Amino acid sequence: MSSKPLKQIHLAAHFPGVNNTTVWSDPAAGSQIDFSSFVHLARTAERAKFDFLFLAEGLRLREQNGEIYDLDVVGRPDTFTVLAALAAVTDRLGLAGTINSTFNEPYEVARQFASLDHLSAGRAAWNVVTSWDAFTGENFRRGGFLAQEDRYERARQFLNATWELFDSWRGNEIVADKESGVFLRDPNPGRFDHHVGEFDISGRFDVPRSPQGRPVIFQAGDSEAGREFAASAADAIFTRHGTLEAGRAFYGDVKGRLARYGRSPDELKILPGVTFVLGETDAEAQERALVIRRQQVSGQTAIKLLEQLWNRDLSAYDPDGPLPEVDPLVGEHTVAQGRASVRMHRDPLTVASEWRALADAKKLSIRDLIVEVTGRQSFIGTPAHVAEQLNEFVQTDASDGFILVPHLTPGGLDEFADRVVPLLQERGVFRTEYAGETLRDHLGLAPLSVRAAAAS
Amino acid sequence: MPESPQPDAPLPDERGLLHLAVALDGAGWHPAAWREHDARPEELFTARYWADLVAEAERGLLDLVTIEDSLSLQSAHPFEPDERTDQVRGRLDAVLIAARIAPLTRHIGLVPTAVVTHTEPFHLSKAIATLDYVSNGRAGIRVKVSGRADEFAHFGRREAPRVSAEDFDSPSGQAALEELFGEAEDYVEVLRRLWDSWEDDAEIRDVATGRFIDRKKLHYIDFEGSRFSVRGPSITPRPPQGQPVVAALAHRGEPYRLVGRSGDLGFVTPHDSEHARQLVAEIRAAQAAAGRADETVHIFGDLVVFLDEDPGAAADCKARLDRKAGAALTSDAAVFTGTPAELADLLQEWQRAGLTGFRLRPGTLPYDLEQITRGLVPELQRRGIFRTAYEASTLRGLLGLPRPANRYAAGAVDATAALV
Secondary structure: OOOOOOOOOEEEEEOOOOOOOOOOOOOOOOOOOOHHHHHHHHHHHHHOOOOEEEEOOOOOOOEEOOEEOOOOOOOOOOHHHHHHHHHHHOOOOEEEEEEEOOOOOHHHHHHHHHHHHHHOOOOEEEEEEOOOOHHHHOOOOOOOOOOHHHHHHHHHHHHHHHHHHHOOOOOOOEEEEOOOOEEEOOOOOOEEEEEEOOEEEEEEOOOOOOOOOOOEEEEEOOOHHHHHHHHHHOOEEEEOOOOHHHHHHHHHHHHHHHHHHOOOHHHOEEEEEEOEEEOOOHHHHHHHHHHHHHHHOOHHHHHHHHHHHHOOOOOOOOOOOOOOOOOOOOOOOOOEEOOOHHHHOOOHHHHHHHHHHHHHHHOOOHHHHHHHHOOOOOEEEOHHHHHHHHHHHHHOOOOOEEEEOOOOOOOOOHHHHHHHHHHHHHOOOOOOOOOOOOHHHHOOOOOOOHHHHHHO | OOOOOOOOOOOOOOOOOOEEEEEEOOOOOOOOHHHOOOOOHHHOOOHHHHHHHHHHHHHOOOOEEEEOOOOOOOOOOOOOOOOOOOOOOOOOOHHHHHHHHHHHOOOOEEEEEEEOOOOOHHHHHHHHHHHHHHOOOOEEEEEEOOOOHHHHHHHOOOOOOOOOHHHOOOHHHHHHHHHHHHHHHHHHHHHHHHHOOEOOOOEEEEOOOOEEEOHHHEOOOOEEOOOOEEOOOOOOOOOOOOOOEEEEEEOOHHHHHHHHHHOOEEEEOOOOHHHHHHHHHHHHHHHHHOOOOOOOOEEEEEEEEEEOOOOOHHHHHHHHHHHHHOOOOOOOOEEEEEOHHHHHHHHHHHHHOOOOEEEEEEOOOOHHHHHHHHHHHHHHHHOOOOOOOOOOOOHHHHOOOOOOOOOOOHHHOOOHHHOO
């Protein structure tokens, strides 16, 4: 045993998303929109003493080949509204929502988050994202095209504007003394005056300071600009680094940036989004994992995912046959819209030749290949083995915890809560009861003073 | 005066029942209400406060509660902020309060207020659809315009119309109102199209073809107006009620037209039964002109109420509060003080003028709310004009509104049977 004290793991539940990680063809798959599904996952997470529930967002239905994409789960609720409702059926669980800074205005977002924080008694968190696409902008009166390089500047300006609003009430204004008739100590609370970049706003904010002062701030994204933004302003990062080595490199890099902003390494939690498959034995877990992968990648889905790299209509190809002989179309991506992943393919010709080599070597069909090269589960094994791997990740500074992405709605977290969490608790690396009331408490973040908030 | 054209619309409930709503705002509608002995001013920003109020309203079998909201601090001045320290200031987002209350209630309709002048119809559409999901079909939305310069400055996107209340009837005032309410009408059109942008049976989960949805049953709404355009479809499937209830408070011709053309429920502020009759005629005419004569559009009369079983006690209460506030209460709506039985008399008289229900604004909370649920409601039940149990599980059901067919569905057949 090293003398270093054990780090405490932070755990969160990601509501299954509108992508092919979420399996809808399984008989156990329930509704992605009925409130009962959200209640089930939230209560499971709270029963297991998780830090928070996380909701993603996408403001336009995805399209491929000029048509609405129909192979994945489609349809989700409004983030703020469902989180406010979940505050009624949970007591301690943090409630984290992804809210876009391109298609909203600071005054409205600030009052929604401040309201959510009041209505949940201090459990709100905001994953700040910034869209770049005019495609999504077609749903909004303000449109929304933003050059990709301007995204973090927009996010920073938006966040700064909302922080000025959150801090415009200091928390001591309301007296509400019936005898004297003094409701407000200050005749002018909520005053703000913000004229930076594209935000030219002034007046008086109308929501008194909320229990956490402002929502916990999440940042998702690995780019250089994203890392710097997180180091300067975020309380947690939602990352995608699935291996120990990549995780440690990212962790070291980002934590190393905090000092420049006068922050300590503990003030930013690094939480990769991960998937898991459990089994009675490791071999059984591997078998289950493969079954799930083939549920996630139907023949039709395999063709569509291949099209996203090939940037061509491949609907004539047989998913159980070999890869296309034509090469990917290089240039502007025209096949798929509304997906973050599409932009992430590096040089398509190189990837295609790697995939061809792999398919030849292992005699893989299109579907087999896609199963092989996409979205493999992060942790596969017995509950004991998975608990051990998770703990190793955290104790060796590859992360501070995990955002778990179940593949089934709404029961995909049940087994983890029942079988893995107790093992982490036995090891003394995960809470057995909530020690605090707010999400900041759960994440080990100090309460925010008005002064500290204003300075950052 | 010549008779206004009276469309053959269902007016008061054919069983003679009236509908009852309560408007919740802060500590009540009197500016000094927060100083009453049972007021809870230090809890105005907690979920429990709102949960308790709505639970009380539901015990009284009310159709719905509305929750006030605006995008600025409350003010004693109608069009600009003030610096008073003796009245409630600060509020929470009404849609989120409604969502927070929804899982704690079973029957009562939840109708938050939303300002449409500065917000995105795409966001509000999915928010109210989601409120409908989390309440199992009890959502509505009261749309409200904002012409206040301070609210425009909070958003910093465009210039406020330079019109004060006194100028509303001038040509420039008229133009400004036409613009604000025209935008509201476009906004409601977008809400409604987005709610219908998924057909009820769009989700098919067809394993054989690998398709989760039948994309032919999802629809671009392609709204293009002079102020904004929205492509669609919604990201949220069609809500349980199909179309959540759309309401508006109306004091003038422009909002009467909005209610007549786009609304399910209008709140009006008559001073007496003759005035009520005129307002009803004006909205019914707008409804007929919009080709909606055969649809149910409710018109509720708004009243600020101070109630007490003891004759004179309610008036004493209001007088006491007026003294504390330093001025008599003024309101856009008529102010009633009296016993529940006297209020029941008034409501029956106004009901005969064509109002289908009432939205009561309690002078103080929780006292006047409890007088409504425990005094007025039993009185109305004794007179046989109010429900004795909830007869429906959705807000549309309570209001006698059918679940509408989807405008985009082929053949526009009754979609109820197709609900997955």
